[in-house]
Each structure stands twice: as C-alpha cells, then as structure tokens.
Amino acid sequence: MRMLGHRCVLPLWAMFLSANIQAQVPDKPDSTQMGRYALVLYAGGGLSSYPAPAGVPTHLVTHSTTLGPSGSVRLMWLPDHRLRVGFESGWTPLYSYTIDGPGPTGKVELVAVPLLLVWSMPLTDRFSLFAGYGTYRITSKLDYLGTARSSTHSLGYSAAVSYVYPISEWVGVDMEVKWYNATETRHTVLALQAHLVWKLHHW
Amino acid sequence: MRSALHIAPFLLLLTACQKEYEAPLPNTSWDLFSSTGTTPVDTRAQGRMEGVYAVAQGADLVGDEVVVKWSSTQVGMDTTYHVSIFCGTNIAYLSGEGRYLDSTLLLNMYWRTLANTGTGLCRLTITYGGGVRALWSNEPLGADSVRITGAYGIDADLPDRPFTLHYRRPLAQANDLVVLAHRCGGRNSDLLPASENSLEMIRLAPRLGATGVEMDVRLTSDGVPVIYHDETLNDRTIRPCGLFGPIGNYSYAQLNGLVRLINGERIPTLREALAAVVNETPLAYVWMDIKLTGSLEVIRNIQREYITQAQSSGRDVHILIGLPAQEQLSNFLALPDHANAPSLCELEISDVQAANSEVWAPRWTLGLQNAEVAQVHGQGRKAFVWTLDQPDYVQEFMQAGNFDGILSNYPTLIAYHAYARP
Numbered sequence: 001m002r003m004l005g006h007r008c009v010l011p012l013w014a015m016f017l018s019a020n021i022q023a024q025v026p027d028k029p030d031s032t033q034m035g036r037y038a039l040v041l042y043a044g045g046g047l048s049s050y051p052a053p054a055g056v057p058t059h060l061v062t063h064s065t066t067l068g069p070s071g072s073v074r075l076m077w078l079p080d081h082r083l084r085v086g087f088e089s090g091w092t093p094l095y096s097y098t099i100d101g102p103g104p105t106g107k108v109e110l111v112a113v114p115l116l117l118v119w120s121m122p123l124t125d126r127f128s129l130f131a132g133y134g135t136y137r138i139t140s141k142l143d144y145l146g147t148a149r150s151s152t153h154s155l156g157y158s159a160a161v162s163y164v165y166p167i168s169e170w171v172g173v174d175m176e177v178k179w180y181n182a183t184e185t186r187h188t189v190l191a192l193q194a195h196l197v198w199k200l201h202h203w
Numbered sequence: 204m205r206s207a208l209h210i211a212p213f214l215l216l217l218t219a220c221q222k223e224y225e226a227p228l229p230n231t232s233w234d235l236f237s238s239t240g241t242t243p244v245d246t247r248a249q250g251r252m253e254g255v256y257a258v259a260q261g262a263d264l265v266g267d268e269v270v271v272k273w274s275s276t277q278v279g280m281d282t283t284y285h286v287s288i289f290c291g292t293n294i295a296y297l298s299g300e301g302r303y304l305d306s307t308l309l310l311n312m313y314w315r316t317l318a319n320t321g322t323g324l325c326r327l328t329i330t331y332g333g334g335v336r337a338l339w340s341n342e343p344l345g346a347d348s349v350r351i352t353g354a355y356g357i358d359a360d361l362p363d364r365p366f367t368l369h370y371r372r373p374l375a376q377a378n379d380l381v382v383l384a385h386r387c388g389g390r391n392s393d394l395l396p397a398s399e400n401s402l403e404m405i406r407l408a409p410r411l412g413a414t415g416v417e418m419d420v421r422l423t424s425d426g427v428p429v430i431y432h433d434e435t436l437n438d439r440t441i442r443p444c445g446l447f448g449p450i451g452n453y454s455y456a457q458l459n460g461l462v463r464l465i466n467g468e469r470i471p472t473l474r475e476a477l478a479a480v481v482n483e484t485p486l487a488y489v490w491m492d493i494k495l496t497g498s499l500e501v502i503r504n505i506q507r508e509y510i511t512q513a514q515s516s517g518r519d520v521h522i523l524i525g526l527p528a529q530e531q532l533s534n535f536l537a538l539p540d541h542a543n544a545p546s547l548c549e550l551e552i553s554d555v556q557a558a559n560s561e562v563w564a565p566r567w568t569l570g571l572q573n574a575e576v577a578q579v580h581g582q583g584r585k586a587f588v589w590t591l592d593q594p595d596y597v598q599e600f601m602q603a604g605n606f607d608g609i610l611s612n613y614p615t616l617i618a619y620h621a622y623a624r625p
Contacts (some may be wrong), residue, residue, distance in 0.1 A: 043557025150448025
C-alpha cells in the first residue's frame with residue numbers, strides 16, 4: 001500500500017469541513033443584523049517545489065529542476081461569518097529537465113495554471129486556512145528534435161495556511177504555505193509565497 | 204460529537220490509500236535446467252507432447268483440465284521454442300521452455316493468473332518411463348501415456364506445491380479458429396510481462412496461444428504510422444517523461460527518443476510491428492485497427508510491402524486494414540485499389556460488401572448472429588467477433604456460434620477452449 005496525496009481529497013475536505021462546523025457553532029443566539037462584507041485581493045509570488053520524483057526518461061542522461069518561482073492571485077469574498085469563498089489562479093512550474101544525451105540534447109518543461117474555487121476560514125485574527133477545488137491547466141513544452149507543446153486539464157485541489165500582517169485598514173502582507181495537487185495527472189507542488197493583501201471594497 | 208468529527212477525517216485519511224497492483228515475473232533461473240548436459244527438445248517430441256491433460260495435482264490453480272501447446276519465435280537464424288499451458292480457470296497460463304537432461308524432459312516455466320495478480324515458478328519433468336519413451340516412439344499416445352510432474356511456487360518462492368498432469372487426448376482436430384490477441388497480446392491492466400502494442404508483446408503473443416494480433420495504428424506529427432492505442436500519451440500507457448497530450452503532437456523522432464511504454468519498450472512503428480509478425484512469429488493474422496482519420500495511402504503501401512515480404516518467405520499472413528467506422532470506410536474506399544486491399548470491416552454487411560472486406564467483425568454484444576455469419580460465409584468471407592473476455596460468453600460463442608475468429612484480451616482462455624474442444 002502506498003499513501004498517495006492526490007487520493008486524499010475527500011479526507012482533506014472532511015477535515016476542513018469538520019473544522020468549519022466547529023468554528024461555526026454559535027456562541028450567541030443568531031442575530032438578524034447583517035455584518036460587514038468585503039472583497040479582498042491576494043497577489044504575490046514565491047518559490048515552489050515539486051516534492052515527488054520528477055518523471056524523466058530513465059534511459060537518457062537528464063538533469064531535472066524541481067524548484068522555481070511561482071505566483072498566485074486570489075479574490076476572496078469575506079461575508080459576516082467565518083466561511084469565505086473566492087477564486088484563485090496563478091502560475092507554477094512543476095518540474096523541468098534537460099536531456100544531456102546520449103544523442104540529441106533538449107529540454108522539457110511542465111507548468112501548471114490553477115483555476116480553483118477557494119474556501120477559507122480564519123483560525124485566529126491572523127492565521128487562515130484555505131482549501132480549493134477545481135482544475136489545473138497543465139502544459140508541457142518540449143524542445144528536443146523540434147518543438148512540441150501539449151496542454152491538458154486535470155481536476156485537483158489545493159490547501160494553504162496563511163499568516164497576515166496588517167499594514168493598514170486596507171492593506172496587509174501575508175506569508176502562505178500552499179499545496180497544489182493536480183489529482184488526475186498526479187502532480188503535486190508545495191509553495192511558499194508572500195502576498196500583498198488588499199481590501200478592495202467593503203460594505 | 205466533537206471528538207468524532209476530529210477522528211473521522213483521520214480514519215478517512217488512513218483508508219485513502221491506493222493499492223498499486225503488480226505481478227512481476229519470478230526469476231526462472233534453474234541450475235539444473237541450464238546445466239551443460241541439457242539439450243533442446245526436438246520438434247517431433249514437441250508435437251507429440253501437445254494435447255489435453257488432466258490435472259491430477261494443482262487443480263486449484265489451473266482447473267481440472269489444461270492444454271499443452273508448443274510455439275516458436277524466430278530472431279535471425281535462431282529459433283526459440285516455448286511450451287505453454289492454457290487453462291480454463293483463473294484465466295491462468297504457464298509459459299516456459301523445455302530441455303532434455305539425458306532422457307528426462309525438464310520444463311522450466313512461470314505461471315500467471317490474469318484473473319488476479321498471481322504469479323510464480325513452475326518446474327516440471329517428464330521421466331523416460333513417465334512419458335519420454337512414449338514421446339520418442341511411433342505409437343499413438345494413449346491416456347496417461349505422458350505424465351508431467353513437478354511443483355509450482357507462489358511469487359518468488361521455490362516451487363513446493365505439487366503439480367501433476369496426465370495426458371488425456373490430442374488437441375481438437377481441424378482447429379481453425381483464429382485466436383486474436385487484443386493490443387498484440389493483452390492490456391496493460393492485465394500486468395503481462397510486456398506492454399500492450401509493443402514488439403515484445405507481439406513476440407509473446409504465440410506463447411499466449413494467439414494465432415493473430417490486433418494492433419492500433421496512429422500517425423505521428425510527421426506522418427509515421429505507429430502502434431499505440433490511446434489518443435494521448437498518458438500514465439496508463441507510458442512511463443512518466445513529462446509528455447502528454449495527443450500522440451499526433453509529437454514527431455516519431457521525439458517519441459522514439461523520449462517515450463517508453465509502461466514496461467520500458469519503445470513505441471513501435473507499423474513497419475517494425477509487421478516485420479516482427481512476418482519475420483519472428485508464426486502469427487497468421489494482423490488486424491490493423493485504424494485510429495487515424497486521414498488518407499490510408501501510407502497504410503496501404505506498408506500493407507502491400509509486408510504482404511509481399513511474407514509471400515516471398517513462403518508465409519500466408521493476412522494483414523488486414525481494420526475499418527471501425529464510416530470515416531475509415533470512406534477513406535478506404537478512396538484508395539484506388541481498395542477492392543484488392545485486404546480489409547476487415549466492423550460495420551454492416553453491406554459495408555463489408557462495398558469494401559470487399561475479407562473479414563466481417565461485429566462486436567460480441569450483438570450476439571451470435573448466426574444468420575449473418577452464414578451470410579458472410581456464403582460470400583466467401585470470414586467472421587471474427589470482438590472483444591470477448593468473459594469465460595461464460597467465450598464458451599457460449601464457441602459452442603453455439605460459427606465465428607471463424609475471436610478477439611480477446613485473454614487469448615490463453617480462447618486457446619484453451621479452442622484446443623480442448625471434444
């Protein structure tokens with residue numbers, strides 16, 4: 001038996017939702033008053049790592065790179081309760097490798113663009129959990145005896161923990177540890193990113 | 204309630220594992236078998252040894268009755284002979300080689316059960332008095348005249364479970380059923396020792412009881428016909444290499460250089476596949492399942508070339524252009540010499556007539572269709588049925604149907620029923 005992270009969508013969701021259920025147990029009777037709503041934008045970047053062994057041809061001499069710069073942007077709707085929802089996209093390398101022989105040389109690069117529906121819940125004033133579900137557009141670029149480019153979509157999910165440091169009422173910065181998992185294509189990325197957090201609008 | 208909510212996700216996490224199925228063949232090294240005193244088994248004894256055998260010990264693995272059959276593959280001037288045992292239970296088969304040690308015949312084999320991931324070693328002998336004398340004589344073999352005795356093991360364990368076969372009767376007479384192996388031998392999911400649609404699988408096919416193979420033909424971006432089933436490169440068919448998407452996105456040089464099938468083989472070209480069939484195997488039928496949608500000119504040219512090559516070698520190999528849909532039929536009819544191009548049509552009988560196909564090949568779910576089969580027989584054509592894997596239906600089609608060939612992922616099962624027919 002082998003533990004496969006990408007097969008663990010259901011348990012992760014169950015953990016996330018169970019935490020939410022507990023978080024939403026009201027301390028006081030419901031109020032009919034509506035609280036403040038806000039739209040918050042997260043934008044930033046950092047480093048991402050492909051923790052699994054890179055898929056490379058074993059019959060060739062290759063050199064693989066599993067660390068690279070990544071970026072993400074996320075728009076969240078913050079209602080007057082703790083469960084928030086939004087949309088996340090971005091760009092992250094998966095891995096790349098050079099083909100050093102024998103014979104012709106070349107390069108293969110894989111990148112992913114997440115397109116995720118994201119839920120979040122604050123654990124404390126500054127710590128929040130994020131969980132996303134959606135699709136990843138995976139692109140493979142080949143430069144070996146000519147060029148070729150192929151793309152595919154993979155269902156997947158994400159999980160993240162973020163720490164926000166407020167700079168003003170409208171702006172803050174956060175550090176985020178993020179886990180992307182393109183389940184169908186079995187690609188996983190771990191990213192450490194810094195974001196500018198900007199409250200675009202509230203009402 | 205709260206603690207239950209905490210525990211439940213972790214229980215789910217623990218159960219969210221995926222078992223990776225494997226069936227690696229055991230190492231068949233056997234010092235006695237490879238010792239310097241051994242000699243090859245002559246083809247006459249091979250032929251006499253073939254037959255239907257009762258299983259005296261080991262029926263839990265292979266059933267009460269099995270078929271013993273020899274086959275050969277040719278590489279250059281070297282011919283290798285293989286002995287196979289086909290079974291009606293567990294979709295089991297055994298494969299290996301035989302050699303004499305003095306007057307004892309040794310069979311060094313492995314076994315696989317395709318109904319699960321079972322595999323192991325099997326070492327068998329036929330002593331002089333227990334059958335070699337009968338194999339060397341000119342007398343017809345009678346019941347119990349050949350006794351194959353030995354043992355089989357589980358996985359890599361040395362054989363320690365008794366396995367005994369007693370000769371019962373010859374193989375079914377006038378057995379002209381074409382046993383067609385799907386994807387050149389079987390699917391990757393069946394964990395055979397070679398990848399589907401590979402040259403290695405083509406070479407393995409006769410050992411699996413096949414007398415013909417079905418292969419899937421696609422085009423690379425530079426127009427080279429290759430043997431590959433899926434439309435895209437994916438984890439089911441190839442080893443991870445960072446490439447995916449339509450196979451037609453890549454040139455043959457790129458695929459040949461970077462991509463390896465799930466067991467490490469290259470994606471073969473159609474030429475390589477047909478050369479392997481014609482030059483290295485005794486296979487008599489090739490069903491080229493055409494997955495491309497453009498002109499079939501290049502396929503027709505290669506077909507013509509290898510039919511000629513087979514004929515020049517004194518072989519009658521039926522290399523058929525498979526027509527699975529109207530689009531391929533239209534492209535086939537656009538060939539200037541389509542009436543002379545051997546083909547296999549999966550469509551209506553009227554389409555078969557229009558293409559002058561040698562074979563009509565309906566899907567098995569359409570039933571026995573004895574009237575339609577009789578109709579194509581009346582037109583001088585053959586009828587093959589695809590893709591028949593369920594043991595109950597295999598028996599029904601063989602007992603009540605009149606098809607000339609059966610395409611299956613389990614050619615060993617079809618071979619068993621074909622040769623064990625009373």
